[in-house]
Amino acid sequence: MADVSVSADGGFLTVAEGGRSARFHAIWLRDNAxxxxxxxxxxxxxxITLADxxxxxxxxxxxxxxxxxxxxxxxEGKSVDYDRDWLFRHSYDRTQQxxxxxxxxxxxxxxxxxxxxxxxxxxxxxxxxxxxLRRWLADVARYGFGKLLNGPVEDGALMKVVDLFGFVxxxxxxxxxxxxxTVNPSNxxxxxxxxxxxxxxxxxxxxxxxxxxxxxxxxxxxxxxxxVDGFRAAERLRQENPDWFDALTGHCARFEYAGEVxxxxxxxxxxxxxxxxxxxxxxxxxxxxAAAITDVPFERMETYYAAYRRLGEIxxxxxxxxxxxxxxxxxxxxxxxxxxxxRKGYSGTGTRWLQGCYADKxxxxxxxxxxxxxxxxx
Amino acid sequence: MADVSVSADGGFLTVAEGGRSARFHAIWLRDNAxxxxxxxxxxxxxxITLADxxxxxxxxxxxxxxxxxxxxxxxEGKSVDYDRDWLFRHSYDRTQQxxxxxxxxxxxxxxxxxxxxxxxxxxxxxxxxxxxLRRWLADVARYGFGKLLNGPVEDGALMKVVDLFGFVxxxxxxxxxxxxxTVNPSNxxxxxxxxxxxxxxxxxxxxxxxxxxxxxxxxxxxxxxxxVDGFRAAERLRQENPDWFDALTGHCARFEYAGEVxxxxxxxxxxxxxxxxxxxxxxxxxxxxAAAITDVPFERMETYYAAYRRLGEIxxxxxxxxxxxxxxxxxxxxxxxxxxxxRKGYSGTGTRWLQGCYADKxxxxxxxxxxxxxxxxx
Numbered sequence: 001m002a003d004v005s006v007s008a009d010g011g012f013l014t015v016a017e018g019g020r021s022a023r024f025h026a027i028w029l030r031d032n033a034x035x036x037x038x039x040x041x042x043x044x045x046x047x048i049t050l051a052d053x054x055x056x057x058x059x060x061x062x063x064x065x066x067x068x069x070x071x072x073x074x075x076e077g078k079s080v081d082y083d084r085d086w087l088f089r090h091s092y093d094r095t096q097q098x099x100x101x102x103x104x105x106x107x108x109x110x111x112x113x114x115x116x117x118x119x120x121x122x123x124x125x126x127x128x129x130x131x132x133l134r135r136w137l138a139d140v141a142r143y144g145f146g147k148l149l150n151g152p153v154e155d156g157a158l159m160k161v162v163d164l165f166g167f168v169x170x171x172x173x174x175x176x177x178x179x180x181x182t183v184n185p186s187n188x189x190x191x192x193x194x195x196x197x198x199x200x201x202x203x204x205x206x207x208x209x210x211x212x213x214x215x216x217x218x219x220x221x222x223x224x225x226x227x228v229d230g231f232r233a234a235e236r237l238r239q240e241n242p243d244w245f246d247a248l249t250g251h252c253a254r255f256e257y258a259g260e261v262x263x264x265x266x267x268x269x270x271x272x273x274x275x276x277x278x279x280x281x282x283x284x285x286x287x288x289x290a291a292a293i294t295d296v297p298f299e300r301m302e303t304y305y306a307a308y309r310r311l312g313e314i315x316x317x318x319x320x321x322x323x324x325x326x327x328x329x330x331x332x333x334x335x336x337x338x339x340x341x342x343r344k345g346y347s348g349t350g351t352r353w354l355q356g357c358y359a360d361k362x363x364x365x366x367x368x369x370x371x372x373x374x375x376x377x378x
Numbered sequence: 379m380a381d382v383s384v385s386a387d388g389g390f391l392t393v394a395e396g397g398r399s400a401r402f403h404a405i406w407l408r409d410n411a412x413x414x415x416x417x418x419x420x421x422x423x424x425x426i427t428l429a430d431x432x433x434x435x436x437x438x439x440x441x442x443x444x445x446x447x448x449x450x451x452x453x454e455g456k457s458v459d460y461d462r463d464w465l466f467r468h469s470y471d472r473t474q475q476x477x478x479x480x481x482x483x484x485x486x487x488x489x490x491x492x493x494x495x496x497x498x499x500x501x502x503x504x505x506x507x508x509x510x511l512r513r514w515l516a517d518v519a520r521y522g523f524g525k526l527l528n529g530p531v532e533d534g535a536l537m538k539v540v541d542l543f544g545f546v547x548x549x550x551x552x553x554x555x556x557x558x559x560t561v562n563p564s565n566x567x568x569x570x571x572x573x574x575x576x577x578x579x580x581x582x583x584x585x586x587x588x589x590x591x592x593x594x595x596x597x598x599x600x601x602x603x604x605x606v607d608g609f610r611a612a613e614r615l616r617q618e619n620p621d622w623f624d625a626l627t628g629h630c631a632r633f634e635y636a637g638e639v640x641x642x643x644x645x646x647x648x649x650x651x652x653x654x655x656x657x658x659x660x661x662x663x664x665x666x667x668a669a670a671i672t673d674v675p676f677e678r679m680e681t682y683y684a685a686y687r688r689l690g691e692i693x694x695x696x697x698x699x700x701x702x703x704x705x706x707x708x709x710x711x712x713x714x715x716x717x718x719x720x721r722k723g724y725s726g727t728g729t730r731w732l733q734g735c736y737a738d739k740x741x742x743x744x745x746x747x748x749x750x751x752x753x754x755x756x
Contacts, residue, residue: 023676027683032670043637045566045666049686051694091567093676114412124516155489167548172741190425196427204740206584250654259421264747265740271404273644277673288423292410295655298471299403302389303406309428316429362582362643369642 010058041120108231123151144339158214166363176357194345203255208358217353223346230283244307287331388436438526487610501529522717536592544741554735572723579631580662586736593704601724608661622685
């Protein structure tokens with residue numbers, strides 16, 4: 001049994017039902033009306049602006065009607081029906097998250113314990129079954145990475161992976177890039193050196209949010225891939241030393257890459273980025289392209305470096321890493337705003353040939369949401 | 379005459395020269411060494427990580443030598459030469475910016491006073507002269523938008539504009555999209571309706587950072603383009619009411635677009651985004667795709683809405699807008715993280731055909747920096 005009451009001045013209402021209770025302001029309700037004059041019926045876009053809603057909007061009456069709540073607004077004299085379930089799902093009358101570094105629902109942070117349970121899909125399955133694709137994308141969203149097995153061993157196959165969920169983000173490295181040993185490399189990625197776990201292109205703003213690394217040849221010794229959950233690393237740093245966590249979230253680092261003619265990429269962003277309400281939204285970590293840090297006050301610089309060092313130690317800790325070897329036709333996808341990847345050094349005998357490319361997470365999450373919505377509608 | 383002194387524990391040094399003085403920590407100096415063991419000579423990438431630098435690194439000796447400063451580190455016993463000009467340019471021993479909403483050097487905010495002086499380039503010039511291109515890109519970086527005149531009137535000409543500075547960001551709208559009146563539009567942009575000034579695709583995270591709008595036909599009445607500097611709007615809001623500014627910077631808004639089959643794009647980001655040290659880094663404003671705001675505590679929601687309303691009023695204020703009409707072969711480029719664009723309504727008689735696409739600011743700024751570096755080197 002639902003119950004509704006309106007405040008004396010009509011500024012907000014309180015709706016209670018089945019043990020739940022939430023307050024909603026008049027202006028919020030009016031702005032979120034779904035009638036055909038407020039929202040375009042076909043595409044859901046809002047047809048009006050706040051300027052079209054009277055400043056002194058208040059609730060004249062509110063009444064329960066079936067699964068709806070009918071609200072009449074003054075001075076417009078306009079009545080709007082709201083689905084009460086929708087209202088409760090969008091309640092803001094709750095305790096907001098307060099600990100800096102909280103993660104969104106649906107994010108699960110991990111360490112090397114995930115090793116036996118690496119999120120994995122089958123190329124054929126995800127290419128043909130919307131359900132298999134949704135499950136694999138849900139894993140990528142939850143863990144920040146996922147492997148795909150049994151794909152074609154052919155030049156450019158990685159584009160078929162991107163086609164599953166989105167679009168290539170082209171950069172100065174091309175639509176895709178070749179990762180194998182080259183002479184006079186423009187980037188250390190194109191050598192046999194081991195690389196510390198890192199996020200790619202932190203010198204770009206925005207960074208590429210998704211990366212695909214696809215294996216075409218793999219007979220050299222070494223060259224295993226590793227991934228580390230940057231969100232878990234940030235959480236560990238915060239647990240160990242909140243002041244160090246604050247140092248890395250509270251100041252911008254700088255990154256730079258000018259390794260080819262005509263390219264001078266620079267950024268100024270924190271290594272650990274929080275939303276204004278403290279949500280952990282991104283990690284940037286890359287020793288190769290870290291530039292001189294000039295946005296930390298002199299008095300905080302030693303603390304900043306202690307924090308930076310410790311974050312690197314956590315990232316290098318084998319207890320944090322998930323390692324796997326890619327065989328030809330296998331690839332992995334990482335959320336480059338969260339999961340660091342690395343490569344162990346490899347020898348010059350035999351070959352190791354990967355192709356990599358960037359894509360965007362918005363497309364991936366959109367595809368996932370659309371697949372979920374389609375399933376729910378069946 | 380330069381002078382250098384080292385602190386008693388070797389933790390930092392102080393260098394003074396020509397009235398300038400700055401302190402640098404041992405660990406900062408060591409991390410920023412440019413010798414061939416620390417940085418790859420060809421591409422400048424750092425070859426070591428912080429773990430390769432002893433935790434107890436300190437300055438053993440420091441001495442001036444010509445334009446350099448020679449520093450010897452203990453316990454490594456390693457000597458490194460630093461260019462003193464480079465050091466002073468990268469000094470962090472200074473008062474850091476403190477007012478929330480400060481803008482980077484090189485950014486100039488504007489209002490309708492810019493109308494007589496719209497940043498404009500000539501398509502032929504910028505396509506053939508690196509100097510003309512650098513000047514035009516510098517204007518785009520400074521003002522957040524720029525027009526180009528006298529371009530070809532042909533399908534896809536906008537790609538030639540993107541080729542000048544970067545790469546297309548492909549999305550569900552394609553590599554480019556057609557902006558003209560359509561029946562049953564998936565997006566209100568494809569109607570004759572006037573649109574309030576907005577940034578594009580705030581429901582994407584990251585948003586496309588650059589947009590190109592290129593005119594191919596323009597005989598309909600109306601349809602003028604407007605731009606508004608979102609950074610100036612944010613500054614005005616802060617001046618008028620710092621608490622309102624804090625409301626919009628301190629809480630996330632939500633945006634959503636689900637206007638086509640298979641697309642459910644959602645984001646959670648503030649309307650006015652600051653770096654952790656208060657730098658104004660982005661504005662997101664779009665009435666059409668604003669979703670229910672659920673990340674503002676009940677107690678702050680009325681203040682939030684008052685701030686949101688006032689920001690919209692500022693954006694709608696004719697004193698803020700620069701208006702122009704695009705003729706066929708003309709286009710404009712906007713920094714979509716800063717400058718809002720709008721369109722006045724237009725009638726169904728005659729035609730109006732624009733093509734639009736997204737690109738990325740990192741490529742644009744890289745091109746600008748590289749052109750500047752090339753010029754300086756001549």
